[in-house]
Amino acid sequence: MNDRQLNYMLTILREGSISKAAEVLCISQPSLSQMVRKIENEMNAEIFTRYSNPISLTPAGEYYIKAAHDILNIEENLSRAVHEIAAGSRGTLRIGIPVLRAMEIIPQVYPRFHEKYPNVKLELIESGSDRLENQVLQKEVDLACLTTAPKINELEYILVANEETVLVAAKSTKLAHTVPAGTTISIMDAAREKFIYIKKGHSVRITQDQLFAAFHLRPERLFATGSIEVAKRSLSPCNAVMLCPKNYIDMSPELYDVCVTYPVKEITQERHFYICRRQDQYLNGYVRDFIRILKPDYDAKS
Template sequence: MDSKQIQYILKVAECQNITRAAEQLYVSQPALSHFISKAEEELGAKIFNRGTTPLTLTQAGEHYVKTARMMMALEENLRQEIDDLNNSRDGEIRLGLSDMRATSLLPFALPEFRRLYPNVTIKTVESGSRTVEDNVRNGLVDLGIIPLYDYGQDLCAKVLYDEELLLVSSEDLPCERGNVRPWVDIEEVTGRDFALLTGDNRLRRAVDAVFLEHGVKPRTVMESRNNMTVYMLATSGMALAIVPETVVRMMNPVRIPRIYSIGKSGFHWNIGAIRREDAVLSGAQEQLIRLLRNRYL
């Protein structure tokens, strides 16, 4: 497998059509067909099902393409790392994350990163975690920062830190004393009014799973796409809310409500950095991940 062979096979797999791939590669269609036949002969297996329209990969072809993409990514990352060394480690890291994560993480990590990599630019693409996943998958960002709950298993992930999800109330609730903060039995809030995130939100799915597990039936009086909105509604006395600890840290100076852990052990999830499976991290990207992880150590 040389780089030219990989390039040609990947282009055909992308176009799902030999004629269209040949046009984009600036080679003739017969020459490309001959090239594919030769590659299949060397491999000892068919790469494409030629009897289908559009062209599809065989099982062997799927393995070939997956490995070929990884090899291309390794080669590109090797070039990038050598370029980093030769050019004072310059370049750009495209980082996908929510505006809340950007506000809570980047001011603490980026000053040190800039000291270490003064010629590397960080470009953020801020959106919801589902869009962050899609942007990583489609190559629009290099790294994504998301909760590692119900995320795509086709992506590689590194845990950055553990985050507790907290119950917010404007009034005292029946509770027990905990090591860090008081905690409430989740079953005690069944039937209470809740301000919750919308159903397409990852946190909402995690909260609904806990409600279902414990037989809790909340009365949803308000739905929002914004964690800070449901937090402020809870502090106003309108309803209870469940938000990440990050939101509590950011919003406490604005209005200080009652904050409770959910259950004696608390309700936690991991926040992590995700990347494509075929992408190899550069030295600068590895360092950025270490600094983001250190934010909550």
């Protein structure tokens, strides 16, 4: 069955006879009759009851016509969906993002994005910043929202916001008792404090490991967690310190009642908040607009 045959058969049923359908279709009646016989031979069953007026369907014909409607509807829907995909109004956008970053931006971004693209599914792949660049390269995600320093030539890094990594200390620590909040310190000033670590895979852990290695520092480690949220809320109860992007502390202003922050002078490598995508990636409309919600002045390279 092809589209032409399906439409011809539907026209015969609608017009009530082969002769009237032939007139509407602007073909000869013998040609249309021959096509009907060919289809019936292939089906090994009659489609139409020819002695009725208007023409009617046999039981086999009822199945054929239903299938014809279904096939044409599927093709119409497919054509519309492909057009919408090409136009950038339907599809799936896979976003790689750390959990805490998702807590920060998804409530702001998703309502605006969904209002404009209700037929685009937003799929979140939650992972640490250190892993996300590779996931972009491997095409496991379309875009990644991450804290990093640009280093891979195959990727475009779209700067969303500058971020400062600070040392956060419970007010009960010796450091907080002796050094005023906001004072720039050396990482060695916290050498005798108890640290909560963020597990490997997060950008803050990279910064921490580099600092500790440079100063041969091995402070007491209480525990390691993959969640910055767990770590920052454990500081005061555990009388501990941690390295953390300051914006994550600002997201929970109640923490300033029990914690203080310090810039660390040895943190020189800038790791900021970027949207990351492949340089050779085609950006359709909804991908571009997702980026522009976070970076309004973004001008895509491709």
